[in-house]
Amino acid sequence: MTTDEIARITRIAVSLGISRIKLTGGEPLVRRDVLDIVRKITTVSDLTDLSMTTNGTLLEPLADDLYRNGLKRVNISLPTLDGHVFHKLTGGSVQDVVKGVSAAVEAGFSPVKLNMLLLKDINDSAVLEMIEFSKETETILQLIELEPVNVSGSFYLANHAPLDAYELYLKKKALKVDTRRFMQNRRVYRLPDVTVEVVRPTENTEFCLHCSRLRLTSEGKLKPCLMRNDNLTDILTPLRNGANDRELAQLFKQANLKREPFNKN
Secondary structure (H helix, E strand, O other): OOOOHHHHHHHHHHHHHOEEEEOOOOOOOOOOHHHHHHHHHOOOOOOOEEEEEEOOOOOOOOOHHHHHHOOOOEEEOOOOOOHHHHHHHHHHOOHHHHHHHHHHHHOOOOOEEEEEEOOOOOHHHHHHHHHHHHHHHEEEEEEOOOOOOOOOOOHHHHHHHOOOHHHHHHHHHHOEEEOOOOOOOEEEEEOEEEEEEEOOOOHHHHHHHHHOEEEEEEEEEEEOOOOOOOOEEOHHHHHHHOOHHHHHHHHHHHHHHHHOOOOOO
């Protein structure tokens, strides 16, 4: 999609009551026009929040410009501070991401969240180190439990690390525990000088029951369920064929009508 197409679809979405948008991927920062995308999205009236999830490797030189152009928050994937383990997992350099974290904080993003997906016997022993790093960088750490979605059963069984023990530790250390009611009752542990969120798997009836998210794929399809690919609605082709705003808005409504809980029991 072009930047103008993204901006127009955004305007339609906001006119229907969507007020918060997150740029994800893949990796959104690989697009050379990412600053233009951010700039054009933030010109849409009544948009209240624009955030991004990124692997952070390309963030350092772009952080200031992204912030100045209207991006408000960033989530940065950082599974470990161990350079060898990080390279084994991602093929990249952990120092690039650490520099990106620092640049994001210095640019003024608030909050900056670090996404740590726990993998058994790979990075699950580094939780305390990551908590300390979040404290030092004044970021929020999100401990994320591996989900049995888009991975093989054998990979899940070999790498799944339950969060129970870590959550018990956080509960003992926390000065206060909050619950994000509209984020599947996610618990937020406010320790002295650092905040840690615990992200449990979302493939459950509670999450599906309250999910109101709608995704726009890179190919211009409206996707009402992260877990499914059999109920997409093409909005880009009608847009390129001359559909007016009313017709495009109707496609959003059609996409939302296709929403049904992936987990019903």
